[in-house]
Amino acid sequence: DQQVKQNSPSLSVQEGRISILNCDYTNSMFDYFLWYKKYPAEGPTFLISISSIKDKNEDGRFTVFLNKSAKHLSLHIVPSQPGDSAVYFCAAPHMEYGNKLVFGAGTILRVKS
């Protein structure tokens, strides 16, 4: 049962342009969403989060948008930089089950210089 889905396995963007990574979820009980960034051979690094009471959260070049009615969220990176090239995971804590995180399969972002 894949409750968090990232349907784009990869995305390629030119340096300086906007990167948009998408995530869909099926569990309407999810109240909180996170984005993690992962480089090869490293652990996931927390990037940005959003509570379901908001529809937008911004942190520097990173903005997450949440559309609860569509059960969809997206991460915008602008301007994209070569150092942003990594795998991005969308995740949601399952509050009823000790806050374990449910992850999407990830999207590989490549930023070309």
Add this chain to the structure above:
Amino acid sequence: NAGVMQNPRHLVRRRGQEARLRCSPMKGHSHVYWYRQLPEEGLKFMVYLQKENIIDESGMPKERFSAEFPKEGPSILRIQQVVRGDSAAYFCASSPDSGGWETQYFGPGTRLLVL
């Protein structure tokens, strides 16, 4: 370094051997989570522990896998009689005990290869 520590970073075992993976949470964190990432997949929850207690082990395979988080020392994920399908990256995450939701911070992972 106040981050989550995991060791070893790489572990090679032959089929039938035991694997022990260690995780030291961030200072002040009392919640530990273990996740597994199989090749080409996202991270999957395995087990959630607090000091001396297993809170949720719904993601753990029923056999050969066990986890502990003793009062003193790191959390241990133990895999007995490893098989090739156990080859994966195992990540530990920790969070503080605030009574509510807290962001989980991940360690660098242990990459297990079963020959």
